[in-house]
Amino acid sequence: MSKDNLFNKNVLVVGLGSIGERHVRNLKILGAKSIYVLRRKNKDPRTIDIKDYNYVSTIKEALEKDISAAIIATPSSNHTEILEILVQKKIPVLLEVPISNKLDKLEDICLFAKENNVPILVGHNLKFHPSLKKIKDIIKSNQVGNVYFSRSQFGEYLPECHPWEDYKYRYEARKDLGGGVILTSIHEIDHAVWLFGRVKCVTCVSRTLKLPVDVEDVAMIVMEHHNGILSEIELDFIQRSYSRNLQICADKTSIEWGLIENNLLMYDVNIKDWHKINSDDDYDINQTYIDELNHFSDIVYNQETPITSLQDSIHVLNVALSAIESSKQKKTVFI
Secondary structure, three states, X not given: OOOOOHHHOEEEEEOOOHHHHHHHHHHHHOOOOEEEEEOOOXXXXXXXXXXXXXXXXXXXXXXXXXXXXXXXXXXXXXXXXXXXXXXXXXXXXXXXXXOOOOOOOHHHHHHHHHHOOOOEEEEOHHHHOHHHHHHHHHHHOOOOOXXXXXXXXXXXXXXXXXXXXXXXXXXXXXHHHOOOHHHHOOHHHHHHHHHHOOEEEEEEEEEOOOOOOOOOOEEEEEEEEOOOOXXXXXXXXXXOOOEEEEEEEEOOOEEEEEOOOOEEEEEEOOOOEEEEOOOOOOOOOHHHHHHHHHHHHXXXXXXXXXXXXXXXXXXXXXXXXXXXXXXXXXXXXXX
C-alpha cells in the first residue's frame, strides 16, 4: 500500500447503526486519523466512544470537511440519494448492501462514476473470507469439473439479533426502509453470481410465516444462470440458531462449507469420504471487514479493481427484486 491511503485522510461514515459502528471501530484499528459521522442526532453510540469521531448532522455540513472517501451504512431506502450526492462531488464510496431497495437512478450514477473515475466499492465482506475465496479459486481453476448446482442457506432469529433494540423498528423488518429477508440477506445471491455468473431467470416463493412485520421472513429462491448452473437459496428470519452454509455439486466432486464452524470440505471420490481443505478454524469474521477497508483504500489510491463493482451489484439487486416479484406473481421472472 502506498503512503497515501484512506487512513490518513478525512473519512465520512454515513449512519451509525451496528455496521456503521463496526466501520468506525475498524477505521480506528487501521489508524484512521480523522473520522466524521453523519447522523441525525449525536446520541451515545453503543460500542464505540463518542470521542472516536467528529459529528455532522447534514450532508451539506459533511461536504464542507474536505472528505476524501465515504462509507454509506444507513437503511437501504436512502442509499441512492446519498450515493448520488457523494458521487456528483466525486467522492469515492464504500456502499453497504443492499445497495438500495429500487433500481431507480443507479445506472445513471454508475455511468457518471465511470465517466468521471469515481471509485465505488460495494460492501460484500464475505468475498474476503479465506474459505469462500478458496472456493472461488477452486471453481475458477476447474478443479471440480462442470458445476451443476449449488445450495446456499442463511438464517437467523431476527427478534434476538440485537437484544438492545426492538426488532420491529429495525430496517430489516420494515418495507419502507428496504427490509425483508431477500434484500437484507442479499449476500447469498451475490456470491452465487460471483461464483457462477449472471442470472438468466429466477423463481421464488416467499412468505411472512411468523413475525408480525410487513416484509417476508422466509424465502425459497431458485436461480438459473446464463451458463445453465442452478442456484438454490434459502433465507429466513425465523430459525432460532444462526446458520450460513454453501454446498456445490460438480462433475468431479462436491464441496460443502459452513461459516460458523468454518469447515470447508471436499468429497474424495477415490476413498468415498470427505476431507477438510482449509485450516482457519478460529477465523475472525471481523477480519473480512478490515480487509474490505484495505481493499477500498487500494481502489482509491492504487487503482485496484473493486472486487464488487456497482455495475455487478445492480445486477444482483435486480435478481433480488425479481425474486420478490416472482413470489408476488407466482411465476418465473426473466432478468
